Amino acid sequence: MSDVRVGACSWTDRQLVASGWYPRGRRDAEGRLRHYASRLPVVEVDAGYYALPSRRNSELWVDRTPEGFRFDVKAFSLLTGHPTRPAALPADLRGAERGPALLDEVWDRFAYAVEPLREAGRLAAVLFQYPPWFAPGSAAEETLAATARRTTGWPLAVEFRHPGWWAADRAEDTAALLTALGASAVGVDMAQGLPGSLPPVLPVTRPALAVVRFHGRSPAWGSGSKEDRFRYAYDVPELAAWLPRLRRAAGQADELHVLFNNCCADAAVRAAETVRDLLSRPAPRH
Template identity: 65%
Template sequence: MTRILVGTCGWTDPALLRSGWYPPGHRDPEGRLRHYTTRFPVVEVDSPYYALPSPRTTTGWADRTPAGFRFDVKAFSLLTGHPTRPAALPADLRGHPRDEGLLTEVWTRYAEALAPLRDTGRLGTLLFQYPPSLAPGPGAEAFIRAARERARGWPFAVEFRDPAWWRTERTAAFLTDLDATAVAVDTVQGLPTSLPPVTPVTTPRLSMIRFHGRSPYWGTGTKEERFRHTYTAAELEKWLPRIAHLADRTEETHVLFNNCCADAAASAAQTMSALLPHQRSTRSAAEAG
């Protein structure tokens, strides 16, 4: 049976910590993650986008989570073509030319750091979120294909931020050829930067949806402005047929909430879990056990 896993994009956001979502006694790093796993079976980790993690850190994540829990891990910014400050690189790589050699070395260290999650079966996927500046075309495809080649044998998901990628059927075929999960998104509609809620299935292993909120500042405001939104049950219910479509065609479906401010993402994830019959039965069985 397909597993539909619902969670949030992070468990350490300062706004979430201040919201009171974590109960007393569970506000230290270990306690937060252990508490999170009692509520959700999947989480996205965005800290590796900003700096390479260490194997010691990811080993701790694996040790604090139950079997079957999934981590979806964002790729380091340099690997996806985002601007990357020299200080974000390991000290011995800061003077290295920004070339293929650097990308290969960064990937090697990134992969070594995530090996504990992969080896324990807790890695859901690597998430390669490409910037709005990466427009579709031969050069962009070559850049993504090179990243996929480096990550051969790893689960690989792609999210585009330029809506032009989804104005052509070529994109789904391209990702299918790469054996890469096409990430579906929910954002506000009607803006030049709005992303369409398309849900193509490009690999039988995994499908993924990221709910970014419906802020009118999407693509233009501060980070807090872009992702501030409180989802209603009615908004989430409209996604149920699309989620069912994905779940019928893939082994796992990950539904992740990235709408920030206080506990908005956690609340939305809890609402979505209640709306999904499979999630309700899975959660009840877990609680009974």
């Protein structure tokens, strides 16, 4: 089996900090990350989606984590075609006209900010999560190709929110597309039976890294507040049902990241610890 790393999609979420998972004396910025890295070997920087990351923060994250720790950084919203409030941009760019020049500048600043992680061997993936309206088709494929060109030399990972990408009659073509672009497909676990539900698949499209993100199974997905959409606590049978898929992907990739995005107090880190423990047990023989 490959190197399987299980973690959460944030270590700074307010509900997690308030849950008591961090011990007293380790709830400041440095203490939180050092404690997290002592318990779990990978984390996603979801804050990169909401605001451009800071190079200084990347340098601090390298200093505060051990050799071998991994960061998956979520790409800034403007880079994936999501609506981006002017307040999310750096102050000197908030009055800039939206267009190619602004996009070029944002790309440059994002790359500059995450470079310390890459140089230190801590950057495992840059996650481009595309919006629900990013549907399969020639325009989307051109966008993906442009992203791949922009991220040459980066560990690119792609998550789709439009279910058409992984529909039964399209899944092989989607996997082949991402393989050709050198991108890791991001599998997901989420509530099923909703209009925007994606199937629980875990394709391996880049041998270096496979990724799956567990969003929880809230029926408010796509309709409620952020807290409503992601508030969910997985039980052991739900997680155990994923073990065959995880082990299969781990046999096809050098590294597998299993990340929990269910922000409900300490639900994400607890689920991560449960999956880590389940995977440590011998697989059943058939």
